[in-house]
Structures are given as structure tokens and as C-alpha cells.
Amino acid sequence: MSTIxxxxxxxxxxxxxxxSLKKERPEVIKAIAEAREEGDLKENGGYHAARERQGMLEAxxxxxxxxxxxxxxxxxxxxxxxxxTFGATVTLEDIDTGAEKTYTIMGPDESDFKKGIISIESPVGKALLGKIEGDEVVVNAPKGKIEYGIVSVIFNGPIS
Structure with a gap:
């Protein structure tokens, strides 16, 4: 088993x-019980909705x-x-356009592209791992290959 x-x-x-999800369990069970008391389960929308909610919650x-x-x-x-590595904040320069982008490399459960936090498992994250400032990388992105120059690499500590 690999670690994340x-x-x-x-x-x-x-x-x-x-x-928080575990605290919701009793509410969902109560909603199912209340809906069940309403009668015919085949046409009971409240019952089916509560069961669906329970399934999603448990999943x-x-x-x-x-x-x-x-x-x-x-x-x-x-x-x-x-x-x-994981936790690095990296500033990249698009070789073709000169545009700069800054990303923090985190695990998949913390990535948030809008905040500039990308996963180590993303195409950019994978391409950057192990590289240093001054290196150039080619990222196989969904829209094609993009070449970046690594402008800076810093470690800031906790990400908010």
C-alpha cells in the first residue's frame, strides 16, 4: 500500500x-424511520430520498x-x-508566453487549483517533483505539452 x-x-x-459525517448518521436514520411510518414505501419520495442520503453518507x-x-x-x-517535493511552493514561467504561475505542491486530498494548490499526482506536480530552480520541465497537460522554466522553489510551512 502506498502512502499519501x-x-x-x-x-x-x-x-x-x-x-461531522458520523454525527449525521442518527439524523438520517431518524429521517428513514419517519418516512417509513408514512406508509407505502414504493411511492414514498421522502423514504427514498433519506435512503439515498444514507447511501451517500456511508460511502x-x-x-x-x-x-x-x-x-x-x-x-x-x-x-x-x-x-x-511535497510542500514546495514553486513559481513557473511558461516558456512560450512568459506568463508566471505559482503553485504549492500538496497531496491529492488538499489540492485546490483556485488557491494555487496542486496535487503531487497532477501532471504539473509529477513533472516538477525532484527538479530544482533553473530547471525546465515539459508538462503533458490535457491541452498538450507545455514547457515551463522553474523560477523559484521555496518552503513556506503550513498552507492555510
């Missing part, structure tokens, strides 16, 4: 989400619980160096 890197903060969020709980043992919780304050 995650920050302490990200792991805490996942655990909080799991606790999410099972998914999170299955991932927790795979997490490698990383203390972001201990990261550093020249090479791009």
Missing part, C-alpha cells in the same frame, strides 16, 4: 469531516476511513531544500 502525503492541517480537516465515511491508514502526515515546518 498530507499536512497536519489537512489531516485535521479530514478527521473533522469524518466526525463518504467508508472512503475517508479507507484513506486514513494510507496518509503520511507531514510536519510542513520540517520541509526544505532545493529539490521540489
Amino acid at each position: 502525503p498530507i499536512s497536519k492541517e489537512g489531516f485535521a480537516k479530514i478527521k473533522a469531516e469524518l466526525a 463518504k465515511i467508508n472512503y475517508i476511513e479507507s484513506r486514513i491508514p494510507q496518509f503520511n502526515v507531514v510536519d510542513m515546518t520540517t520541509l526544505g531544500g532545493e529539490k521540489i
Whole structure:
């Protein structure tokens, strides 16, 4: 089983989400029981909606619980160096356009493209791992190959 890197903060969020989902269980069970009391289950929209909600809730709980043992919780304050690894904030320059982009490389459970946080499993993340400032990389993106120059690599600590 491979491990999935995650920050302490990200792991805490996942655990909080799991606790919140588990707190919903009694509400869903109650909604199913109340809907069942309404009679004919074949035409009982409330019952079917509650059962569907229960299925989605249990699936999410099972998914999170299955991932927790795979997490490698990383203390972001201990990261550093020249090479791009999990936790690095990297500024890239598109070789063709000169446009700069800055990304922080995190695990898949913490990625948020709108905030500039990309997964180590994304095409850009994979291309950058192990590289250093000054290197050039070719990213096999869905829209084709993109060449980037690595402008800077820094380690900032926890991501908010």
C-alpha cells in the first residue's frame, strides 16, 4: 500500500469531516424511520430520498476511513531544500508566453487549483517533483505539452 502525503492541517480537516459525517448518521436514520411510518414505501419520495442520503453518507465515511491508514502526515515546518517535493511552493514561467504561475505542491486530498494548490499526482506536480530552480520541465497537460522554466522553489510551512 502506498502512502499519501498530507499536512497536519489537512489531516485535521479530514478527521473533522469524518466526525461531522458520523454525527449525521442518527439524523438520517431518524429521517428513514419517519418516512417509513408514512406508509407505502414504493411511492414514498421522502423514504427514498433519506435512503439515498444514507447511501451517500456511508460511502463518504467508508472512503475517508479507507484513506486514513494510507496518509503520511507531514510536519510542513520540517520541509526544505532545493529539490521540489511535497510542500514546495514553486513559481513557473511558461516558456512560450512568459506568463508566471505559482503553485504549492500538496497531496491529492488538499489540492485546490483556485488557491494555487496542486496535487503531487497532477501532471504539473509529477513533472516538477525532484527538479530544482533553473530547471525546465515539459508538462503533458490535457491541452498538450507545455514547457515551463522553474523560477523559484521555496518552503513556506503550513498552507492555510
